[in-house]
Amino acid sequence: MLQFLLWLLLFVLCWPLALLALLIWPFVWLISLPFRLIGITFEALFAFLRAVLMLPARVLGHKPVSE
Template sequence: MSFVLVVIAWCLLFVLAWPLALLAIFLLPLLWLLSLPFRALGVVVEALFAFIKAILFLPARLLGHRG
């Protein structure tokens, strides 16, 4: 459903301002490719925080704390 809304919005933009629509259709994949390393970094940082949390709460879990 969301893809249909994006296509309709792009068609509307194409009718109102076709140079901007063409610029968007060429630049959005490039911006998506440029954002991939930052997404990967976000996954790594999130995993690192989960690992640190697991290490910090390990003594409490070994002592039987249910939380």
């Protein structure tokens, strides 16, 4: 809701810039999508490595600390 109100304020103050931002935003989102996918992949990879490295401790009965 706040983003919409800020966009309306921008539209009132400088409508050409607001319309340009409205038209360019889908392209920015498309360009950033591969970086988000890479981030999700690395997050999953690090979670997997952590699980593999902590497996011996869990087998021996260590209880993980809640984060």
